Amino acid sequence: MKVIIMAGGMGTRIQSVRADVPKPMIEICGKPILQYQIENLKACGLTDITIGVGHLGHVIKEYFGDGSKFGVNISYFTEDHPLGTAGALFKMLDGRACADVQTKTVIDDDFLLLCGDVIFDIDFNRFIAFHKEHKAWASLMAHPNGHPYDSSLLVTEVLPPETVGGLPVSTHRVTKWMSKEDERTYYKNLVNAGLQILSPELLRETLKTFVPRHPETPDKIDLDRDVLKPGIMTGKIFAYETPEYIKDMGTPDRYYETEADIKSGKVHARNLSQKQKAIFLDRDGTINKANGFITKPEQFVLIPGVAEVIKKINKSGYLAIVVTNQPVIARGDCTFEELAEIHAKMETELGKDGAFIDGLYFCPHHTDKGFLGERPEYKCDCDCRKPKKGLFEMAAKDFNIDFAQSYMIGDSLKDVEAGKNAGCKECFLIKDGESILDVVNKII
Ligand SMILES: [Zn+2]
DSSP states (O other): OEEEEEEOOOOGGGTTTOSSSOGGGOEETTEEHHHHHHHHHHHTTOOEEEEEEOTTHHHHHHHHTTSGGGTSEEEEEEBSSOOTTTHHHHHHBTTOOOTTBOOOOOBOSOEEEEETTEEEEOOHHHHHHHHHHTTOSEEEEEEOOSOGGGSOEEEEEEEOOSSTTOOOEEEEEEEEEEOTTSOOSSOOOOEEEEEEEEOHHHHHHHHHHHHHHOTTSTTOOOIIIIIIHHHGGGTOEEEEEOOSEEEEOOSHHHHHHHHHHHHHTHHHHTOTTSOBOEEEEOSBTTTBOOOSSOOSGGGOOBOTTHHHHHHHHHHSSOEEEEEEEOTTTTTTSSOHHHHHHHHHHHHHHHHHTTOOOSEEEEEOOBOOOOOTTOOGGGBSOOSSSTTSSHHHHHHHHHHTBOGGGOEEEESSHHHHHHHHHHTOSEEEEOOTTOOHHHHHHHHO
16 A cells, blocks of 8 residues: 655744754654654555655655665655645546646555654554455544544444344444534544545545635645545545554654653554553443442543543553443433443543543443333343453453453452453452542552
């Protein structure tokens, strides 16, 4: 698969770090950001790279040349006049390159599009496999972040359970793109990370619809506004959720944080080709105040200080994963949609304090039958209700988790037993008078 890296940005906000080089050439731990990207791509077998250069582009060309020193093939293009974040792609589409963009690159197949000022370490082959499996026109890399309240959020499709007594199914199809300005109450923390695989079909479709709408600026095209957002209508845009390390170098603060993460090994350790370590958390009584059965968002209240603790987990090398028994579904007290709304409130409230969870798994089942209003199809002896280990196994499959390096924290003996059944290194019971912070402090 071809890779196109947009490396023409000016980087005005990070000029206090380095002002005389383009942003992708800013060094972290002695190496330019762009070099980290190229090494990651090469490790995934992606060696056909085109770089779009702009301001101070000669610095990039002199350093990387034709790529042979780095084991890849690199070609370049320059925009004669600004074409927006995606305009240049259309100049390369089906070999229609013209004087505006001098390039030999032709887009006639799916390609990976990256931004040159982001530090990441990603298992791209997993991402490409997802893209192919969904026959997507675009696959957007998406993740939770520490400031969802001022980020554009993606909403994905969830279908009713396919099997009797099963769980709702996420198709990963993007159904909505919520901008910062859009009204929103509770939402899942799912942010577009700005790395994507695009197909020429999506570009061709965009040309049909975009150019007629903007005849005055037919070649200035914005990726988000003109390509991806309207593309959602096709039903062929998908979100690939990953907890891998992705951070843009927008501000000096983020620069220094990333530098520390590279030094500690966290950036590379998060690559999903490697085993991950997690801290599993129970929900009721651990994250939120235990308040009988919680069936409405209003009843869900975070325990004071929990967001700070989860933020601490987020900054460590551990994934934060919630595993919770929710027999409210089997009891008929709460629908899957209502439970999703409760979880959206949890993510929204945590997000306000800069914290996020990487994953959430719940068991909707319960065994005791014969109550008014219950959903008999969920009254069964399942494999996922804690103390069984089913929820942990679902997480392990999604995140490549190594239980021997992972922990469980909960407020009941069922939690401890479940963590042990899964093979966690240690399981902690939050005792009376103790807080989750006391426990997390024992781990990190
Ligand atoms: Zn279950």
